[in-house]
Amino acid sequence: MSVYAAQHKFIGESEYDSYSDYLKSPHWKETKSRFLSGQIRQCAICKEKRWLDVHHRIYKTLGCERGEDLVILCRKHHTELHELARNMSLESALETLKANREWEVAQKRKQYKQAKSKNKKQKKKRGKKRKRKYKKRLQSLFR
Ligand SMILES: [Zn+2]
């Protein structure tokens, strides 16, 4: 079932007029704060600590969400996830974002390592050059 269909079904069976109406309800606010109180407040993808949303991993339990049905995401990743979820399930979208992030981090780590070792080599080279110059100067002094 698509996210929209699931929301629609839930709203049809509930007292709420719309999904956004549900998100404003005291019930959801309470569920959310109960969930957040047991969590480290950071995005599950990038560890961002600001602009956080609580995302529904599944919509089947709307109205009686369990902790494992929810996940904290930053606004950016929450938007990206719902864009991805147009063409795949919510869970695959979350997995895709996580995998992408891991790849990005691995690439950055690699680049950093390469830059570091390049720096080292250059320093070594420079050191050798300096030594050679110094030697030449010494030799010229004693010539
Ligand atoms: Zn994020």
Ligand SMILES: [Zn+2]
């Ligand atoms: Zn969401």
